[in-house]
Amino acid sequence: MKKERSLSQILFEPKTIDAVAPVSKVVFYLILGLWTLVCLFPLYWLVVTSLKLPIHVNDGPMYLPGIDFKPSLHAWKYIFVDLGNDTLRPYLNTVLVSLASSVIAVVIGSMAGYALTRIAYRPKLGSILLFILTVILMIVAVVRFGLAWQIAVASGLALFILLLTTVGRRFRKSLHNTDIAFFMISQRILPPVAVVIPIYVLFQRFGLLDTHAALVITYVAVNLPIVVWLMRDFFDSVPVDLEESASLDGASRYRIFFTIVLPLAKPGLAATFLLVLILCWNEYLIALFLSTANAQTLPLLVAAQNATRGPQWWYMSVLIIIMVVPVVAITVVLQRFITRGLLIGAVKG
Amino acid sequence: MLVRLKNVSKRFGDVVAVNQLNLEINQGEFLVLLGPSGCGKTTALRMIAGLETADEGDIFIGESRVNEVLPKYRDVAMVFQSYALYPHMTVAQNIGYPLKLRGVKNTERQEAILKTAEQVRLQGFLDRYPKQLSGGQRQRVALARAIVRRPQVFLMDEPLSNLDAKLRGKMRAELKHLQHELAVTTIYVTHDQIEAMTLAERIAIMNQGVLQQVGTPKSVYNDPGNIFVAGFIGSPSMNFLNGELIDGDFITEKCRIQKVGKGSHGDVILGVRPEDMKMVVSGQSHLEAILYSVELTGDQTIVTAKLGDDYFTVREDKEYEEAIDQHVKIWVDASKVFLFESSTGKRIRFN
Numbered sequence: 001m002k003k004e005r006s007l008s009q010i011l012f013e014p015k016t017i018d019a020v021a022p023v024s025k026v027v028f029y030l031i032l033g034l035w036t037l038v039c040l041f042p043l044y045w046l047v048v049t050s051l052k053l054p055i056h057v058n059d060g061p062m063y064l065p066g067i068d069f070k071p072s073l074h075a076w077k078y079i080f081v082d083l084g085n086d087t088l089r090p091y092l093n094t095v096l097v098s099l100a101s102s103v104i105a106v107v108i109g110s111m112a113g114y115a116l117t118r119i120a121y122r123p124k125l126g127s128i129l130l131f132i133l134t135v136i137l138m139i140v141a142v143v144r145f146g147l148a149w150q151i152a153v154a155s156g157l158a159l160f161i162l163l164l165t166t167v168g169r170r171f172r173k174s175l176h177n178t179d180i181a182f183f184m185i186s187q188r189i190l191p192p193v194a195v196v197i198p199i200y201v202l203f204q205r206f207g208l209l210d211t212h213a214a215l216v217i218t219y220v221a222v223n224l225p226i227v228v229w230l231m232r233d234f235f236d237s238v239p240v241d242l243e244e245s246a247s248l249d250g251a252s253r254y255r256i257f258f259t260i261v262l263p264l265a266k267p268g269l270a271a272t273f274l275l276v277l278i279l280c281w282n283e284y285l286i287a288l289f290l291s292t293a294n295a296q297t298l299p300l301l302v303a304a305q306n307a308t309r310g311p312q313w314w315y316m317s318v319l320i321i322i323m324v325v326p327v328v329a330i331t332v333v334l335q336r337f338i339t340r341g342l343l344i345g346a347v348k349g
Numbered sequence: 350m351l352v353r354l355k356n357v358s359k360r361f362g363d364v365v366a367v368n369q370l371n372l373e374i375n376q377g378e379f380l381v382l383l384g385p386s387g388c389g390k391t392t393a394l395r396m397i398a399g400l401e402t403a404d405e406g407d408i409f410i411g412e413s414r415v416n417e418v419l420p421k422y423r424d425v426a427m428v429f430q431s432y433a434l435y436p437h438m439t440v441a442q443n444i445g446y447p448l449k450l451r452g453v454k455n456t457e458r459q460e461a462i463l464k465t466a467e468q469v470r471l472q473g474f475l476d477r478y479p480k481q482l483s484g485g486q487r488q489r490v491a492l493a494r495a496i497v498r499r500p501q502v503f504l505m506d507e508p509l510s511n512l513d514a515k516l517r518g519k520m521r522a523e524l525k526h527l528q529h530e531l532a533v534t535t536i537y538v539t540h541d542q543i544e545a546m547t548l549a550e551r552i553a554i555m556n557q558g559v560l561q562q563v564g565t566p567k568s569v570y571n572d573p574g575n576i577f578v579a580g581f582i583g584s585p586s587m588n589f590l591n592g593e594l595i596d597g598d599f600i601t602e603k604c605r606i607q608k609v610g611k612g613s614h615g616d617v618i619l620g621v622r623p624e625d626m627k628m629v630v631s632g633q634s635h636l637e638a639i640l641y642s643v644e645l646t647g648d649q650t651i652v653t654a655k656l657g658d659d660y661f662t663v664r665e666d667k668e669y670e671e672a673i674d675q676h677v678k679i680w681v682d683a684s685k686v687f688l689f690e691s692s693t694g695k696r697i698r699f700n
Binding site for chain 1: 398399400419420421425426427429431433434435436437446447450451494
């Protein structure tokens with residue numbers, strides 16, 4: 001028996017559970033298409049603007065090169081030929097600083113994250129306070145009483161160890177891994193602006209201003225909490241059974257970490273690496289303070305195009321395009337690692 | 350003896366997981382640690398493996414005390430309940446991993462992997478990943494990884510409990526055969542008393558961290574040392590009845606069973622196995638009860654009868670038929686009953 005479907009049923013009611021009614025389908029694709037346009041238009045606008053002469057930009061919106069205006073490569077020529085090394089240097093700086101910072105942060109941070117999920121730490125609250133107290137004493141001794149810092153540090157440490165072995169035994173209240181993890185993430189509560197001047201003074205003292213090292217050190221420090229926090233979650237999802245099994249099979253702790261845990265946390269590693277890389281790549285404020293010429297990064301070069309003659313949109317567009325391309329490429333490469341289901345088959349039937 | 354536990358205790362906070370455990374396992378023996386969940390059997394196994402440290406007591410493997418020895422130096426292999434296969438390695442890599450860590454050369458390793466895979470019938474699956482295998486095959490990979498390096502002791506933590514009933518029966522037979530073939534000392538943890546009875550040379554029964562009884566399957570079934578062992582071993586489990594022992598007769602308000610022991614003993618609990626009772630229509634009977642349920646399992650019928658607040662299970666043959674809620678009479682084989690002290694649960698013996 002064939003059941004008749006009325007026109008409205010055919011248009012609005014799906015045939016089966018998984019199917020979508022024709023009208024809904026059309027609506028979905030319209031919305032998706034519209035959203036795709038919204039997302040891609042800025043990129044298109046960048047490309048178009050990079051091909052415009054200043055006069056075209058000032059003449060109001062023009063959308064289609066070749067029809068609305070005559071495309072020109074003058075901006076590309078300026079950035080690549082006229083600026084030449086002045087483009088290349090910031091570019092290499094950005095690549096170098098971002099990659100180095102992300103790699104170091106992910107390596108150190110994932111190890112810390114792993115330790116926080118698998119080893120139970122019980123630092124005594126009293127000992128921590130004691131340490132802070134001795135550090136304050138040291139600072140006061142140096143700043144206020146003009147003590148040589150070497151002597152202050154040595155005697156401060158000696159005092160701390162002495163107190164720890166005598167009074168320290170009495171401390172009862174201790175912190176747990178979650179407290180340590182929270183302490184780490186709490187470092188991100190403070191906006192970087194608040195500490196950018198102390199950081200500047202610090203690197204000035206060390207003579208590291210306008211060097212890669214200063215940027216890398218700062219980026220690693222700023223991003224470590226994020227890495228630790230994210231990786232902790234990924235390591236948590238690796239069954240402890242696997243590690244216990246490996247330890248019975250004869251693997252050492254480091255071996256377990258590098259041959260069992262890390263391969264299984266690959267999606268997390270890739271995602272975290274990508275996040276940190278993008279954060280470093282686009283970072284502006286700290287770079288503004290710590291670099292002037294030699295270590296200048298791309299975001300600063302882009303901002304520099306907003307010169308006395310007003311924003312030079314055509315140059316900015318070219319710079320932004322070449323700045324975006326590598327990140328997109330790396331994302332595409334790493335995307336295949338960011339998959340789910342890597343742990344299927346590890347435990348249970 | 351190969352593995353020896355001497356006064357071993359382990360606490361987790363205020364909970365005593367294992368309490369003064371003394372146990373000796375002989376070379377080549379298949380010993381099953383049996384008990385309800387939370388009885389400390391897995392903790393005991395993990396202490397032998399070195400995954401937990403004992404708070405008190407000594408653990409010996411062979412001649413040496415291993416309390417402080419790292420797991421990898423104990424020469425034991427463990428099969429986990431969850432299998433714990435490395436999902437990013439193929440079957441061959443999984444099996445070969447312990448050998449690789451011990452620096453066995455590649456050609457030798459491949460040989461050993463092949464041989465072991467044959468023993469557990471996984472030859473055709475060496476290039477697959479764990480996620481491409483069925484539950485039973487994963488179980489076999491875990492087993493192969495344990496046997497590939499010929500350890501002194503196998504430790505197995507409920508290895509069959511994730512399999513479905515049919516496969517479990519099959520794997521049980523395979524496991525028993527394999528252990529016989531390899532003749533490696535095996536300590537096997539389970540809460541399933543059928544598994545324990547069928548696999549073990551000796552069973553060690555634990556409850557609340559305390560070892561209750563150690564013996565062959567036959568002896569723990571036929572000669573339980575206390576009421577816990579009596580009730581835990583056997584399916585359906587033993588029937589219990591509170592009463593008094595007076596002049597060798599067991600007496601309650603509702604029944605009297607003659608000549609179950611000697612002398613008088615105040616409050617006692619009588620235990621009788623379902624197969625040592627019989628439903629009778631006429632003639633001598635000990636209990637009069639109301640039929641509660643009749644379950645045909647195929648080769649036999651499990652009959653449950655209700656007397657006051659007590660339920661009795663009787664094993665009858667497959668022909669038994671009776672309507673529920675009928676009054677029935679039950680005969681008890683007085684020569685096969687067990688008596689326990691009410692207060693301590695200890696077995697009362699008469700010779």
